[in-house]
Amino acid sequence: MAEESGKWVLMVTAQTPTNIAVIKYWGKRDETLILPVNDSISVTLDPDHLCTTTTVAVSPSFDHDRMWLNAKEISLSGGRFQNCLREIRNRACDFEDKEKGIKIEKKDWEKLHLHIASYNNFPTAAGLASSAAGFACLVFALAKLMNAKEDQSQLSAIARQGSGSACRSLFGGFVKWIMGKDEKGSDSLAVQLADEEHWNDLVIVIAVVSSRQKETSSTSGMRESVETSLLLQHRAKEVVPKRIVQMEEAIKNRDFSSFAQLTCADSNQFHAVCLDTSPPIFYMNDTSHRQFSTNMETCFRIISCVEKWNRSEGSPQVAYTFDAGPNAVLIARNKKVAAQLLQRLLFIFPPSSDTDLNSYVIGDKSILHDAGIGGMKDVEALPPPPEINTVPAQKYQGDVSYFICTRPGRGPVLFSDESKALLNPETGLPK
């Protein structure tokens, strides 16, 4: 290490996207290494709207590893954090910055402690894949800090040990997590199927029905499904392998009909597996009982709205998918369809009277503009969707918390601009 070893703090800041699975990962064959029972495929979401930013720092003046998540100090003692830290430290290489007088040899990384600060710009642990963006960002940033030479796929195999779905957040666009065969997990990693430009017509609207923490975590939910659901075994062995081939083909050919049909069917089967679990798991609800029926009904209303519209058009316009929570991720075939979708959603789920439209529809505001909606007057004037045949068409004001308009997005990036760092460059403590 450099002579004036107490003086310096070396930092790296990175930003990493979340992802939404269109062929779901549900079930592990190895709990510690996080090896799945089937391949999965996801779409990376635009980090401009949903992302994690993480700063990692190292300094001889730090006396133990520390982490702050969303400005609160959290423990790093959990096995998943420890596994990621150990794997990255094993791959650390020599580093030198002559200007700053910093020299770290491979063997020094073992002894040096880390400070980590991370911020999710969306709700944590609410079924919006915070663990995916979070662990991907941690591993990506640490790999850069420690000068590791691994490529993105090799890094994905480390992020996987933090949270399975995290391995898919190491790439932008369309990503496949190959389940692999190796007992040690060396071949269970993510690969990019196509980048974010490949199918840039797609628009994604997320209906945030609840941002509360869920009752059954994905980790324990899938463990219970592996132990008790026969449908899960059938799904992993017979259904998913065929769907993976079809989904890869649909993505390659930008075949929206096939993409939508597979996405909806796979989401529905994942929730069917949850219901087939003993005791059954209902993810389309909320931890609070008062909200239970409302959230459940909201999910079914969204599914029914999309199903009816798709049927009336004769071919799918929108795909829906739900992870381990009640939030609907809706993928529209293009911007025009997305504007029509938003009109339908705002007709059925107008904001409560005390909610401002600007905070009710966030993310890419151009979709609101394309839908011809500039204010509450335009929302009130929306006609009922023509395919709805109940007269008068029902409205469910306040049943959705807010909508996020986004699109397929890029993979992790590094920030060279120090103003983006979450740690103070002098002290290594949160800013």
Ligand SMILES: Nc1ncnc2c1ncn2[C@@H]1O[C@H](COP(=O)(O)OP(=O)(O)OP(=O)(O)O)[C@@H](O)[C@H]1O
């Ligand atoms: N930015 C982050 N950096 C590191 N770890 C994070 C970060 N954000 C979340 N996590 C970890 O992920 C956990 C939350 O994961 P969990 O699977 O419960 O929720 P989720 O990922 O938001 O939802 P889901 O995976 O069902 O979509 C947190 O308790 C924390 O351990």
Ligand SMILES: C[C@@](O)(CCOP(=O)(O)OP(=O)(O)O)CC(=O)O
């Ligand atoms: C429903 C899912 O979102 C499940 C995600 O599970 P996690 O990756 O959060 O689980 P662990 O590996 O135990 O951390 C489907 C998916 O993302 O493929």
